[in-house]
Amino acid sequence: MHYSYQNLELYLVPLRTDNYSYVIHDRAKNKTLVIDPSETEALITFLNQHKFGLDLIIDTHHHNDHTEGNIGLQKTFDSAIVCSDYDHEKNRIPGKVRQTLRDGDTLAFSDYNFQVYSTPGHTLGHICLLLEGANWLFCGDTLFALGCGRLFEGDPTTMWDSFKKLRALPDDSLVFCGHEYTLANARFAEEIMPQIPGLHAYVESQKKRQATEGRTVPSRLADEKTFNPFFLADSPIMSRLGSNPEEIFGAIRKQKDNFQ
Numbered sequence: 125m126h127y128s129y130q131n132l133e134l135y136l137v138p139l140r141t142d143n144y145s146y147v148i149h150d151r152a153k154n155k156t157l158v159i160d161p162s163e164t165e166a167l168i169t170f171l172n173q174h175k176f177g178l179d180l181i182i183d184t185h186h187h188n189d190h191t192e193g194n195i196g197l198q199k200t201f202d203s204a205i206v207c208s209d210y211d212h213e214k215n216r217i218p219g220k221v222r223q224t225l226r227d228g229d230t231l232a233f234s235d236y237n238f239q240v241y242s243t244p245g246h247t248l249g250h251i252c253l254l255l256e257g258a259n260w261l262f263c264g265d266t267l268f269a270l271g272c273g274r275l276f277e278g279d280p281t282t283m284w285d286s287f288k289k290l291r292a293l294p295d296d297s298l299v300f301c302g303h304e305y306t307l308a309n310a311r312f313a314e315e316i317m318p319q320i321p322g323l324h325a326y327v328e329s330q331k332k333r334q335a336t337e338g339r340t341v342p343s344r345l346a347d348e349k350t351f352n353p354f355f356l357a358d359s360p361i362m363s364r365l366g367s368n369p370e371e372i373f374g375a376i377r378k379q380k381d382n383f384q
């Protein structure tokens with residue numbers, strides 16, 4: 125269950141019911157980071173099994189299921205913690221934060237760089253990170269495969285602006301999101317836009333992945349741009365739902381909130 129780019133190995137670590145934590149290890153420099161540590165013990169076990177230390181912890185946002193491992197991992201490995209400046213100012217990131225990030229920043233890790241995007245909506249301090257070259261996109265609870273995070277702090281206009289930012293990223297980006305929600309999202313996508321060519325076949329392919337691999341993450345950003353209803357708020361396909369993309373985005377989110 126891992127991906128490679130140059131000297132980097134990326135491991136998906138499924139935790140809790142449906143969370144993913146992501147571990148990236150640089151073989152050449154023996155440096156390791158984790159994105160969104162959902163738990164402490166399971167990640168310590170994983171890191172020990174691989175004989176990795178842990179240099180860096182990145183939190184996409186402050187929710188407990190993305191940060192619970194911060195304190196235990198920092199204590200065990202003396203890891204640096206980085207998060208958004210907003211979440212740090214609000215004092216809602218557990219552990220000692222070493223560096224804060226804002227939109228447009230670059231975060232260096234070993235010989236590689238992450239581009240940082242502020243993507244408020246799910247929470248106001250949420251950030252997404254794109255690993256340059258590999259085009260691995262870590263989007264926490266902003267973008268899910270075929271879905272988006274609930275609007276706990278932002279409003280539809282805020283989240284739509286965040287989605288437009290993500291839509292501008294390269295098509296070949298791989299979407300490493302915070303939860304495995306794809307098949308539930310797929311049912312909603314087929315319900316709200318049954319007329320999209322190729323959607324049904326795409327959903328079937330994801331069901332097959334789930335059955336054979338036990339997961340559907342990552343997806344390709346190109347497929348999200350085509351089939352994720354929330355990226356289509358300004359498409360004629362959704363125009364029946366409102367008079368502007370912001371209103372339409374809000375209407376899609378509301379329907380999803382009530383979808384059984």
Ligand SMILES: [Fe+2]
Pocket residue numbers: 185187246265
């Ligand atoms: Fe969250």
